[in-house]
Amino acid sequence: xxxxxxxxxHDPSRRDFLYVAAAGLGVVGTAGFVWPLVDQMxxxxxxLALSSIExxxxxIEVGQSITVxxxxxxxxxxxxxxxxxxxxxxxxxxxxxxxxxxxARAEKxxxxxxxxxxxxxxxxxxxxxxxxxGWFCPCHGSHYDTSGRIRxxxxxxxxxxxxxxxxxxxxxxxx
Amino acid sequence: MSGxxxxxxxxxxxxxxxxxLPIFGFINDSLVVYPTPKNLNYxxxxxxxxxxxxxxxxxxxxxxxxxxTPHADLAFASTEHIMRDVNYGWMMRYMHANGGSMFFxxxxxxxxxxxxxxxxxxxxELLWWLGIIIFILMMATAFMGYVLPWGQMSFWGATVxxxxxxxxxLVGEEIVAWLWGGFAVAQPTLNRFYSxxxxxxxxxxxxxxxxxxxxxxxxxxxxLGIDIKGxxxxxxxxxxxxxxxxxxxxxxxxxxxxxxxxxxNLLGEPDNYIPANPLVTPTHIVPEWYxxxxxxxxxxxxxxxxxxxxxxxxxxxxxxxxxxxxSKVRSARFRPVYKMxxxxxxxxxxxxxxxxxxxxxxxxxxxxxxxxxxxxxxxLVLPFIGWFERPRKLPESISTAVLESSGGGGSSDGAxxxxxxxxxxxx
Numbered sequence: 001x002x003x004x005x006x007x008x009x010h011d012p013s014r015r016d017f018l019y020v021a022a023a024g025l026g027v028v029g030t031a032g033f034v035w036p037l038v039d040q041m042x043x044x045x046x047x048l049a050l051s052s053i054e055x056x057x058x059x060i061e062v063g064q065s066i067t068v069x070x071x072x073x074x075x076x077x078x079x080x081x082x083x084x085x086x087x088x089x090x091x092x093x094x095x096x097x098x099x100x101x102x103x104a105r106a107e108k109x110x111x112x113x114x115x116x117x118x119x120x121x122x123x124x125x126x127x128x129x130x131x132x133x134g135w136f137c138p139c140h141g142s143h144y145d146t147s148g149r150i151r152x153x154x155x156x157x158x159x160x161x162x163x164x165x166x167x168x169x170x171x172x173x174x175x
Numbered sequence: 176m177s178g179x180x181x182x183x184x185x186x187x188x189x190x191x192x193x194x195x196l197p198i199f200g201f202i203n204d205s206l207v208v209y210p211t212p213k214n215l216n217y218x219x220x221x222x223x224x225x226x227x228x229x230x231x232x233x234x235x236x237x238x239x240x241x242x243x244t245p246h247a248d249l250a251f252a253s254t255e256h257i258m259r260d261v262n263y264g265w266m267m268r269y270m271h272a273n274g275g276s277m278f279f280x281x282x283x284x285x286x287x288x289x290x291x292x293x294x295x296x297x298x299x300e301l302l303w304w305l306g307i308i309i310f311i312l313m314m315a316t317a318f319m320g321y322v323l324p325w326g327q328m329s330f331w332g333a334t335v336x337x338x339x340x341x342x343x344x345l346v347g348e349e350i351v352a353w354l355w356g357g358f359a360v361a362q363p364t365l366n367r368f369y370s371x372x373x374x375x376x377x378x379x380x381x382x383x384x385x386x387x388x389x390x391x392x393x394x395x396x397x398x399l400g401i402d403i404k405g406x407x408x409x410x411x412x413x414x415x416x417x418x419x420x421x422x423x424x425x426x427x428x429x430x431x432x433x434x435x436x437x438x439x440n441l442l443g444e445p446d447n448y449i450p451a452n453p454l455v456t457p458t459h460i461v462p463e464w465y466x467x468x469x470x471x472x473x474x475x476x477x478x479x480x481x482x483x484x485x486x487x488x489x490x491x492x493x494x495x496x497x498x499x500x501x502s503k504v505r506s507a508r509f510r511p512v513y514k515m516x517x518x519x520x521x522x523x524x525x526x527x528x529x530x531x532x533x534x535x536x537x538x539x540x541x542x543x544x545x546x547x548x549x550x551x552x553x554x555l556v557l558p559f560i561g562w563f564e565r566p567r568k569l570p571e572s573i574s575t576a577v578l579e580s581s582g583g584g585g586s587s588d589g590a591x592x593x594x595x596x597x598x599x600x601x602x
Contacts, residue, residue, distance in 0.1 A: 029471075037357065038353075039355050041356055043352055043358065043363075047357045047363070048357070069453065069454060072359035072360075073358060108437045118360075121334070121335040122334040122335060122336040122337075122341075123331065123334065123456040123481075124456040138456065138534075139456065141534075141535045153477070156478070156479045156480070
């Protein structure tokens with residue numbers, strides 16, 4: 001007994017192991033304690049539950065748009081004109097900072113559905129404005145085309161298209 | 176904290192307390208006999224003024240919190256309730272809102288003063304760092320406070336500023352959702368901002384205390400930027416600087432009162448009297464005036480991530496200032512090249528502020544970019560100035576410089592030398 005404790009005190013590998021194990025467990029324990037303190041700020045369950053809405057689009061005439069609120073954000077639903085669709089399709093991919101075809105962005109070409117939040121710093125862009133007659137963000141001057149794709153200005157990506165399905169010809173479900 | 180105190184009292188109760196808790200000695204050493212350079216000018220008033228403003232903001236803030244409701248449906252109405260119904264509520268709110276502006280004016284002068292007289296140089300680097308930390312905490316506090324009335328500018332200011340973090344690669348969107356507690360600025364955001372807005376001033380208070388602790392180790396810098404060489408260079412803080420600080424406070428109070436009672440909305444935005452609407456962005460959103468130079472730098476860069484990096488860099492580069500400045504001479508009075516550079520930097524900050532308040536179009540974009548380059552250029556050329564600049568001859572000591580400039584030519588008989596002569600008696 002006596003010589004084994006004496007041996008322990010002078011055995012660097014065993015003592016080091018104890019230090020490392022104790023410190024390691026301390027770090028894991030602290031991290032485990034801190035995580036709930038951090039995670040409580042993430043979206044809560046009731047906020048996450050409000051994830052989809054249904055919209056009746058039958059009353060939107062050609063050339064009209066409506067803005068609906070989805071997850072606290074504006075969503076633009078635009079009934080595009082033939083001219084707008086043609087313009088959006090005619091754009092060469094090489095002209096786009098964030099290349100995406102119009103077909104990929106609009107399931108039915110006449111209906112364009114976008115999250116109306118500028119991808120720069122989150123302002124709501126103005127419709128049928130800007131150099132490409134799509135959307136224009138007044139905050140920092142980003143120009144989007146008739147497909148909601150970024151063409152000019154500080155925004156890095158296109159206006160996002162939310163997940164949506166056509167329930168029938170006049171109703172869509174967003175989210 | 177400080178060493179053995181020279182404090183002595185004849186009062187038995189004070190001595191009883193002092194023996195157990197040397198608080199009177201501490202106050203005496205740091206506010207009464209505290210040796211202060213005898214040549215401080217009025218630019219040295221800003222520190223104590225900032226302290227007074229911090230206390231005023233905390234007092235008015237706690238009062239506002241008694242009447243305000245941090246809920247998205249009630250915040251705007253409760254702010255108007257404070258303005259219209261609460262006794263003196265209008266005064267408390269205007270004092271708090273304009274007090275924030277006055278606090279920033281004082282702190283900006285304080286920072287520019289530190290830059291002009293080289294107060295950031297050895298051995299005051301950590302003092303400077305603590306000051307920048309206070310400044311950053313102030314900006315965070317002010318930003319969150321501006322969100323609380325839940326007007327249009329509150330809401331969209333919060334949206335734009337929190338969206339800055341979406342520029343972070345890979346996890347940007349997650350960080351922003353974490354800050355918001357949702358998918359947009361909403362009730363959870365307002366509620367947590369209120370909580371943090373209440374907390375941060377007390378954190379600032381603590382850092383101010385450490386700032387003063389560091390200050391009192393090597394004492395104040397002075398307009399000559401030379402070290403205190405002995406007791407003949409200093410005068411006691413009380414009554415000389417308590418009186419000078421109080422006089423400055425009176426002048427400051429007149430300006431503050433004018434703003435408060437005659438133009439309380441001068442620095443505000445009319446759009447913030449429109450309740451927050453998550454579906455409509457005001458056509459021209461601007462942050463509060465004290466953020467405008469940084470906002471201009473953000474917008475000057477046509478790339479989202481690099482714009483955000485440039486904006487934060489413009490702030491954090493201040494931490495490097497003590498090492499970027501290679502000159503051993505502190506005060507710009509003796510540095511002809513640095514002096515010009517400083518004033519160019521000073522004016523450029525105003526240009527950035529002006530641009531930050533203008534829409535991002537046409538000539539404003541070009542000027543904004545040019546100004547942003549100039550802002551960083553100051554920090555880039557600074558190391559080289561120290562190498563080639565030939566500083567003017569420094570005075571032997573604070574004391575000799577003071578006696579020369581007061582026209583006494585070294586004699587302490589003349590009336591203008593009163594303070595200096597007295598101080599020498601002390602030494």
